[in-house]
Structure formats: structure tokens, C-alpha cells
Amino acid sequence: MPKIDLSKIPFRNGSGYPGKLARAGDDRYVQPLGDANGLTQFGVNIVRLEPNGLSSLRHYHMEQDEFAIMLSGKCVLIDDDGEHEMLPGDCAAWPAGDANGHHLVNKTDAPASFLVVGTRTPTETGYYSDIDMMVKFEGDDFRFTRKDGSPLTADQIGDDND
Amino acid sequence: MPKIDLSKIPFRNGSGYPGKLARAGDDRYVQPLGDANGLTQFGVNIVRLEPNGLSSLRHYHMEQDEFAIMLSGKCVLIDDDGEHEMLPGDCAAWPAGDANGHHLVNKTDAPASFLVVGTRTPTETGYYSDIDMMVKFEGDDFRFTRKDGSPLTADQIGDDND
Numbered sequence: 491m492p493k494i495d496l497s498k499i500p501f502r503n504g505s506g507y508p509g510k511l512a513r514a515g516d517d518r519y520v521q522p523l524g525d526a527n528g529l530t531q532f533g534v535n536i537v538r539l540e541p542n543g544l545s546s547l548r549h550y551h552m553e554q555d556e557f558a559i560m561l562s563g564k565c566v567l568i569d570d571d572g573e574h575e576m577l578p579g580d581c582a583a584w585p586a587g588d589a590n591g592h593h594l595v596n597k598t599d600a601p602a603s604f605l606v607v608g609t610r611t612p613t614e615t616g617y618y619s620d621i622d623m624m625v626k627f628e629g630d631d632f633r634f635t636r637k638d639g640s641p642l643t644a645d646q647i648g649d650d651n652d
Numbered sequence: 653m654p655k656i657d658l659s660k661i662p663f664r665n666g667s668g669y670p671g672k673l674a675r676a677g678d679d680r681y682v683q684p685l686g687d688a689n690g691l692t693q694f695g696v697n698i699v700r701l702e703p704n705g706l707s708s709l710r711h712y713h714m715e716q717d718e719f720a721i722m723l724s725g726k727c728v729l730i731d732d733d734g735e736h737e738m739l740p741g742d743c744a745a746w747p748a749g750d751a752n753g754h755h756l757v758n759k760t761d762a763p764a765s766f767l768v769v770g771t772r773t774p775t776e777t778g779y780y781s782d783i784d785m786m787v788k789f790e791g792d793d794f795r796f797t798r799k800d801g802s803p804l805t806a807d808q809i810g811d812d813n814d
Contacts, residue, residue, distance in 0.1 A: 492754055493729055493736045494743040524719065527745035531717040531771040532694050534745070555693040557686065559767055561741070567655055574655045579723070581656040583689035583696070592654055605721055607769050609693040
């Protein structure tokens, strides 16, 4: 059934960032529409950001195109060029390899939501613009390190890694 | 600049279908957001359907995932299972190779719009559910034939091919 019953796809909260960085996902709720409906070539998620929520740590992708359209509420798109207001219907596109790190932040007192699309690729490298971190993944194996490939340290992620 | 200035991307009208079948695009206006902003791995279009407009002839893709979300107005999604009302926020997903031909039709008296995403692949084959036609393309070369590969005939597309 191609029409999606959105009520049947649960939102998941949180993030997969290591250690204390995982808190960046505390106010983010992701509803994976594509995965739940058999799409394998790109991911499609509805993301709801509660007040103070972040779409992600500010980052860019080396191999994957990314696109977003605002659905409700108001966010700011923060990138190397500053802050850009995003209202329902506003769109943004980030070609693979464009080193302009970006994220969406909800600075309002109400929830906001957007739909985001990203290519699925067998491997990927992402860089985080505001901290010394990169991610490499292959299949389901995610590995976060410093940008030179060395391990993240306790001052970056805490020492309990929870 | 990742945030997209939608006012700078013109809508294009019509379709690339052969001969008289091209009229299927008469009430369809397409704004190519992805192409205009450097995305190459998937296409992202806003499509506006005027009353009686069709998203396409009813079809399915063999190699490309496809996804749509309604933005404004009301359409019906027509597929092998019948008609499904699509209102703003409603979504649909069509995995590559799923032979459930589909299109969106605006049966109302007001414009309707949706955002559609489709993978870019080097080659593609599409089949049209209600007529004896397939399309194969490789790069920019589109070729419409009957499903057995033989040429379309005048009773299908007219004899002036305009």
C-alpha cells in the first residue's frame, strides 16, 4: 500500500552520537517513513524538534545528497553563512561533498517539523563543523573519531560513554 | 547557499510523452528544486496540478525509488488498489520494482501541490499501467515503445507526433 499510514510509524527519540554528545538528540523525534515503506535508495524522515531541539550536530556529508522541507513551526538553518529562518514550505539542499556544515535548530517555544531526504550509500564519511569529529560508516557499522582518525577523548565525550 | 530561493526556480509546463500523449502534462507545472541546487543523486520537484491535472500517466519504476508528500490542496492517488485521498501532509512511497502503477490526479476545482523525490540512476525502465507503453532511458536518451519493444503506433500517439 503506497499511501503511508503515518499513525503506524512510531517516532524514535535520541541520537547515535557517542557519550555525552548523544544528548544533542534529546529534543529530537524521528519518524522513518522510507525505511518503514520499503525504500532503500534514499532515507525519508519526518523530524520533530521540540523547543531547543537540533536536527543533528552541525555537519556535512561527503557522499550523500541531502534535502529538507519545513512542514510546521519555525527553525533556523545554521551554516557557515550564518542563520536562515525556515518556515513551512521553505526548502534547503546540500549536495554531497559541499563542506558547508549545517543543522536546523528550534529556537521557539513550540514544536517544529520538517521532512528530510538523504541518499543511502554503501559507505559514507561525515564531518562535524564545530567539533573535532568525523563519522565513517559502512553498512550498519558507525565509527566516530577525531578528524585525523584518532579516538575521541574523555574531554569530548565523557568517560562513561553512556 | 543551501536554503533555496523558491522564487528563482521557474515552473515548467507539459510533459515529454510522445505525440498526443504529451497532453497528459497540460495541467501540470513542475519546479525542479534538486537540479537547481546541485543535487545529482535524487531528483526533488514541487509539482502543481491545476484542476484535472495528472502527475504523470499511471506508471511504475523498475530501478528507482519514489516518494511524495502533499503540500496543498487535494488529490487522489490512483493505483491498482483504487483511489486514495491525499491531503496536505499525506505521504506515499513506491519502492523500485513494485509493479503497482500509480499517479496523482487533481479532481478538485482548485490547484493542488506535492513534493516528489525520485532516485537518479544511470538507466531506468518504466511501465505504464493503463496503456501498452514502456520507457527506457540511459542518460538523457528517453525511448518510448510498446511493452514488447516495438514502436508506438499512430492509434496510440497520433500520426503527427507533435
